[in-house]
Amino acid sequence: MWLAGEASGDALASLVIPPVKRAMDGALQFGIGGEKMRAAGLSVWHDASVLSVRGYVEVLKKLPQLLMLRRDVIRTAETVRPKVFIGVDAPDFNLAIEEKLRKSGIRTVHFVSPSIWAWRPERIHAIKRSVDHMLLVFPFEKAIYDAAGIPSTYIGYPMAEGIPMKPDTHGARQRLGLEPRGPVFAVLPGSRYDEIRWNAPVFFETAREVLKAEPHSMFLIPASDEARRTQIVQALGGFREVAEHVILFSGRSHDVLEACDAALIASGTATLEAALYKKPMIVGYKMPALSSLIIQSKGNTSFVSLPNILEQKRVVPEFLQYFAEPQYMAASLLDQLNPARREHLEEVFTELHQSLLRDTATLASQAILDTIGGAA
The missing domain is CATH 3.40.50.2000 (Glycogen Phosphorylase B;)
Structure with missing residues (x-):
């Protein structure tokens, strides 16, 4: 059972x-x-x-x-x-x-x-x-x-076996039918109703800020099921300029992560999956204030994202609760495109991947x- x-x-x-x-x-x-x-x-x-x-x-x-x-x-x-x-x-x-x-x-x-x-x-x-x-x-x-x-x-970690040590970004984009003219960002606001309710607005505000600097950006969003897909579509209704740059998928989160240049992710197992695909990312998370206060009172770590917890240092930027400000999140997300940072993270995440196999x-x-x- x-x-x-x-x-x-x-x-x-x-x-x-x-x-x-x-x-x-x-x-x-x-x-x-x-x-x-x-x-x-x-x-x-x-x-x-x-x-x-x-x-x-x-x-x-x-x-x-x-x-x-x-x-x-x-x-x-x-x-x-x-x-x-x-x-x-x-x-x-x-x-x-x-x-x-x-x-x-x-x-x-x-x-x-x-x-x-x-x-x-x-x-x-x-x-x-x-x-x-x-x-x-x-x-x-x-x-x-x-x-x-x-x-x-x-x-x-079970997913470590199924994720290639060297991701095929070009191949993933072909599988998804993408022809990008600018940066490709994966956006994963969560797999639960309450996660999307709280995270989607600030994530889409962040995407709007990114578009000011990179107007040809593309945002890929994998919905975990039809209910979450409908919820994401409804949330996008208030961000029409962002929606024009969004491609929404049913499932296919691994293809989306493999295809992206960088990711904006809610805290959870998706952060580790992005690390296994060797992708730069920032982590954002919002929840009701009372839930946040209770969780913080019982906390025993300085980090919430799995890559940071496993490495025991801040390799991935985290923007939580009141610090989840779109302007700063957008600047950090754009900074993940820096070639030197991408190369450094690839080395860190490759060692992490090997330890989980x-x-x-x-x-x-x-x-x-x-x-x-x-x-x-």
Whole structure:
């Protein structure tokens, strides 16, 4: 039984479902996931979009629906008794389920450690109660779990295998049918409703400022699904001069990142994917003030973007909350076109890419099967 709550988790789990299913002689893989997990062989019970929410205030609005879904998942799992429950990311939702199921004798695996090294380190205690085995995507996490006595396996970052060490920018532009006359920027305001609601306006204001300096600029926007595509189109309605320079895609975020000269990205896994494509970027993020204050109070790191966290230094400019000013963001985005900066970042991101390469599918599926084998 699998449970992924957002687009990034859907993509990660889709790489592991096929080898697990093969190793289990075709046993049913079912649960909550998105289009990629469905294509990989998951029998989808609920779509992952039901969990697409971020921020304390936003979660409170959907709390009754989320609690009902959680009770339904637990009740179904305790009835069906799957060989293993695999929670993919979404720790605030999945860990509570995993703790309950583990107490009932169902083995639990959690895929992608919560960012306890960045904020809310006290969650390690809940993880120890909830998880039989943790699958880690970053190498430095292993020491944390070893010290806590929690079984874990470093499986590498799954996307690192599928992204070329040397990106083919020209080839990606041909695949997308692009014939640019100026700089090409990827714009990724997020994959959730609330992310786009808060980030899209400031991102499009930034694009408007960029056009003043580079009037032939092109902005590529990949929408994670049709609902987000509609939302982006609506947001662009207030930026007609920007909309004329925008090409909107359904999915194809990797092609968009490979095709761009630089990227404007909301904080999240897309920042690491851009780094794997060796692309200069700036990171912007806005959310309701109360959610931001709560998150800051529990923070344990100076950075929010994964490239900066992994490098433990500011290699990528971050513009957060009140500092997300379009004029400054546009100047920084244009600065990413500097050849010397691009060359430096390519070296940094190539080393990062190499550190994240492992045979992820094999390592993950073997850890899952070992966990099943260890069941009473």
